[in-house]
Amino acid sequence: KAGVTQTPRYLIKTRGQQVTLSCSPISGHRSVSWYQQTPGQGLQFLFEYFSETQRNKGNFPGRFSGRQFSNSRSEMNVSTLELGDSALYLCASSLVTGNTGELFFGEGSRLTVL
Amino acid sequence: QQQVKQSPQSLIVQKGGISIINCAYENTAFDYFPWYQQFPGKGPALLIAIRPDVSEKKEGRFTISFNKSAKQFSLHIMDSQPGDSATYFCAAGGTGGGNKLTFGTGTQLKVEL
Numbered sequence: 001k002a003g004v005t006q007t008p009r010y011l012i013k014t015r016g017q018q019v020t021l022s023c024s025p026i027s028g029h030r031s032v033s034w035y036q037q038t039p040g041q042g043l044q045f046l047f048e049y050f051s052e053t054q055r056n057k058g059n060f061p062g063r064f065s066g067r068q069f070s071n072s073r074s075e076m077n078v079s080t081l082e083l084g085d086s087a088l089y090l091c092a093s094s095l096v097t098g099n100t101g102e103l104f105f106g107e108g109s110r111l112t113v114l
Numbered sequence: 115q116q117q118v119k120q121s122p123q124s125l126i127v128q129k130g131g132i133s134i135i136n137c138a139y140e141n142t143a144f145d146y147f148p149w150y151q152q153f154p155g156k157g158p159a160l161l162i163a164i165r166p167d168v169s170e171k172k173e174g175r176f177t178i179s180f181n182k183s184a185k186q187f188s189l190h191i192m193d194s195q196p197g198d199s200a201t202y203f204c205a206a207g208g209t210g211g212g213n214k215l216t217f218g219t220g221t222q223l224k225v226e227l
Contacts (some may be wrong), residue, residue: 033212042220098209
């Protein structure tokens with residue numbers, strides 16, 4: 001059974017640009033969550049999508065957005081990149097929502113903003 | 115009120131010893147407390163989880179102890195092995211908040227021979 005796949009794995013952008021990250025969940029999983037991981041702030045929740053609807057949103061500015069497609073694949077977008085957006089962006093999928101099932105994380109997309 | 119405080123930040127244990135990591139939370143709406151293990155270059159992976167209706171849960175060498183009144187929970191790794199060397203994160207979530215988890219800051223565990 002394939003795990004959670006995130007692309008691209010590494011990318012470098014400059015300030016002011018925008019970036020789109022992709023996440024393919026485990027087959028059959030309907031929930032996709034996104035987290036930002038940095039050495040200083042740890043793992044912080046960005047948002048969760050369940051059956052194409054945003055289920056919850058963390059405390060991030062509106063530059064961070066996401067969406068989920070009918071096949072449960074998800075994308076997140078960061079516009080007008082800032083240096084502080086450099087981080088590992090992790091996607092996690094689950095069969096269900098409501099913290100009633102296990103979250104399976106991908107290996108992440110490492111974004112460097114110069 | 116959403117914080118989860120984790121300690122210690124780093125831990126060195128001898129092979130065969132017991133590793134203990136502690137976490138404390140404030141939000142009484144949390145009712146799901148998982149522990150994740152992360153190796154370098156990999157995403158976190160669920161190790162073990164507990165809900166407040168039990169005070170202890172054991173899976174192999176890993177045990178969670180939960181103290182609801184103190185709002186604290188801890189991970190004990192018995193007979194620690196070099197392969198256990200990783201970063202461990204505690205987390206907390208509520209069933210009403212979707213799959214949102216609030217993570218602790220992580221503990222870097224090194225098990226020495």
